[in-house]
Amino acid sequence: MAKKNEGGKKLVRATPAAPVAAPGAVAINIGISATDRAAIAGGLSHLLADTYTLYLTTHNFHWNVTGPMFNTLHTMFMAQYTELWNAVDPIAERIRSLGHAAPGSYAQFGALASVPDAPAVPPKALAMVKILVEGHEAVARTARTIFPLADQASDEPTADLLTQRLTVHEQTAWMLRSLLET
Numbered sequence: 001m002a003k004k005n006e007g008g009k010k011l012v013r014a015t016p017a018a019p020v021a022a023p024g025a026v027a028i029n030i031g032i033s034a035t036d037r038a039a040i041a042g043g044l045s046h047l048l049a050d051t052y053t054l055y056l057t058t059h060n061f062h063w064n065v066t067g068p069m070f071n072t073l074h075t076m077f078m079a080q081y082t083e084l085w086n087a088v089d090p091i092a093e094r095i096r097s098l099g100h101a102a103p104g105s106y107a108q109f110g111a112l113a114s115v116p117d118a119p120a121v122p123p124k125a126l127a128m129v130k131i132l133v134e135g136h137e138a139v140a141r142t143a144r145t146i147f148p149l150a151d152q153a154s155d156e157p158t159a160d161l162l163t164q165r166l167t168v169h170e171q172t173a174w175m176l177r178s179l180l181e182t
């Protein structure tokens with residue numbers, strides 16, 4: 001027989017399909033198991049950290065680029081950091097939709113990111129471009145590792161987000177890589 005609380009209402013027993021939420025939180029039952037939600041949110045946390053780190057490096061390079069390609073790169077980097085800045089919010093909010101906290105500190109991003117922090121001393125212009133190529137490729141690899149988790153859990157919103165991010169990172173890497181050809 002179901003227990004009753006002080007208000008006389010039945011206490012609903014959690015089932016595997018409706019995992020118990022954290023204290024004070026409302027339980028989530030969107031058809032993705034708690035295990036899968038945790039795994040996908042974990043992957044997206046790496047993607048968020050990579051995206052934020054690459055955003056900051058790109059903005060840094062917008063400020064510090066020098067040389068004959070200044071105007072081209074200063075303008076190109078601005079378009080790229082703006083896109084990356086706009087991308088962090090949907091990634092973080094997908095993590096929240098899956099019932100997990102979104103990382104949002106430099107300490108957390110440093111621990112989660114596969115993209116290295118920007119160099120302390122600004123590199124030459126083409127070295128900046130090379131660093132950004134490698135950064136976009138690294139973020140693409142991170143996004144790609146989450147796909148099997150999203151597919152297996154029928155998490156179409158995450159798969160859609162990953163598709164959009166991969167399209168941007170692979171296209172941006174190609175454009176930056178083209179600058180390095182002689």
Ligand SMILES: [Fe+2]
Pocket residue numbers: 062078
């Ligand atoms: Fe600026």
